[in-house]
Amino acid sequence: GGNVSEHDEL
Amino acid sequence: MNIFRFAGDMTHLISILVLLLKIYATKSCAGISLKTQELYALVFVTRYLDLFTDFISVYNSVMKVVFILTSSAIVWCMRRHRIVKRSYDQALDTFRHLFLVLGCLVLALIVHDKFTFQEVFWAFSIYLEAVAILPQLVLLQRSGNVDNLTGQYVFFLGAYRAFYILNWIYRYLTEQHFRLWISCISGLVQTALYADFFYYYYISWKNNSKLQLPS
Numbered sequence A: 001g002g003n004v005s006e007h008d009e010l
Numbered sequence B: 001m002n003i004f005r006f007a008g009d010m011t012h013l014i015s016i017l018v019l020l021l022k023i024y025a026t027k028s029c030a031g032i033s034l035k036t037q038e039l040y041a042l043v044f045v046t047r048y049l050d051l052f053t054d055f056i057s058v059y060n061s062v063m064k065v066v067f068i069l070t071s072s073a074i075v076w077c078m079r080r081h082r083i084v085k086r087s088y089d090q091a092l093d094t095f096r097h098l099f100l101v102l103g104c105l106v107l108a109l110i111v112h113d114k115f116t117f118q119e120v121f122w123a124f125s126i127y128l129e130a131v132a133i134l135p136q137l138v139l140l141q142r143s144g145n146v147d148n149l150t151g152q153y154v155f156f157l158g159a160y161r162a163f164y165i166l167n168w169i170y171r172y173l174t175e176q177h178f179r180l181w182i183s184c185i186s187g188l189v190q191t192a193l194y195a196d197f198f199y200y201y202y203i204s205w206k207n208n209s210k211l212q213l214p215s
Helices: B003-026 B034-052 B058-080 B097-110 B117-131 B134-143 B148-174 B181-206
Strands: none
Touching (some): B034 B097, B148 B181
């Protein structure tokens, strides 16, 4: 992950 | 997920639970800015618009729901709870938080990853989180002193910021495509706002005196 549009953080 | 990100999420959660327990146990919200709490609730609601459209993990989904519910519960207590609402320092909590909301909305309309409903509101929530502490800092400054639990609340919030910065450094070094510039720059602004508070928190702790902020 880590792509800008993935938003895997809270 | 790395250990810094997890530690950041946990200290963030602890900060909210400390505040909720303080309000519940003491039936008082003295020293707490309702405006900051409303901004945080708005931050979570607008950031987690993807809750039903994009699934990342059970952990992420559960945490999103917990953050929305706990922040809403704090706002509910301060506005509606029969006893708690009496201790709200309304006269001291006068920050014009609507201007923060409008400013962040304009910025999100200009600076975003993609011009879609979810992406603009995601950027908005990131910008708003960076400045949402301002009404709380102004309230603390006006009331002059900070009780222990409020100090701990802000301490855990600050720890969350610190862990998230370590998380971004770690991800930048270990992931090929990690480019969350909107998060990182806003995160640094947010942490800088806490740095000032932390300085006075440290001074009062060192001198074993009540936390006093300069006016």
